[in-house]
Amino acid sequence: MLANLFIARKTLDHGFSLFAKETVPLGTIVSFICPKCHTAPLKNVKNTEAIKNLAYSFVLGSKVVTPCSDNRFTNHSCTANVLFTRFKPGVVIAVQDIMEGEEVTCDYRAFGVMPEFNCFCNTENCMKNTIEIDLLGWWESRINVALKELKNVKQPLLESLTSVQNTLLKSKKS
Numbered sequence: 526m527l528a529n530l531f532i533a534r535k536t537l538d539h540g541f542s543l544f545a546k547e548t549v550p551l552g553t554i555v556s557f558i559c560p561k562c563h564t565a566p567l568k569n570v571k572n573t574e575a576i577k578n579l580a581y582s583f584v585l586g587s588k589v590v591t592p593c594s595d596n597r598f599t600n601h602s603c604t605a606n607v608l609f610t611r612f613k614p615g616v617v618i619a620v621q622d623i624m625e626g627e628e629v630t631c632d633y634r635a636f637g638v639m640p641e642f643n644c645f646c647n648t649e650n651c652m653k654n655t656i657e658i659d660l661l662g663w664w665e666s667r668i669n670v671a672l673k674e675l676k677n678v679k680q681p682l683l684e685s686l687t688s689v690q691n692t693l694l695k696s697k698k699s
């Protein structure tokens with residue numbers, strides 16, 4: 526499920542992309558994996574070639590996820606403005622202010638499957654230029670800064686997220 530703050534648009538040079546309809550402040554929960562998202566066990570997908578062919582899907586832990594909403598159009602940047610937190614179920618958070626009209630990007634390196642990925646993001650931290658970056662530490666510090674703002678910004682997804690989490694907790698108990 527994606528917060529109603531974004532719109533998918535076709536771009537001239539890289540297919541469909543996701544853009545902010547309004548300014549989205551640092552710390553906003555952008556999306557999460559809801560019951561309507563399609564998930565399949567990774568072991569059912571035979572090889573990385575097959576994963577690459579699953580357009581608009583990504584690998585998270587032991588699952589292949591196809592989001593139910595337009596967040597499937599999120600493109601990669603090595604300096605992403607949204608990142609997956611370590612919280613379940615698959616919560617994505619804005620790790621910097623995203624300006625109205627700005628493209629939303631996540632870091633595909635978090636999915637761990639990109640043997641021949643050529644990046645053209647051209648950001649300062651592009652893996653093409655900087656291979657020695659401590660990715661996990663860097664992501665962690667950006668996520669921690671975002672989490673501090675969690676309660677200070679509007680959270681359009683909070684209610685749906687809480688109800689999904691409650692359902693998950695209940696199903697675990699039974």
Ligand SMILES: [Zn+2]
Pocket residue numbers: 526527557558559560561562592593594
């Ligand atoms: Zn969903």
Ligand SMILES: [Zn+2]
Pocket residue numbers: 602603604644645646647648650651652653
């Ligand atoms: Zn890059």
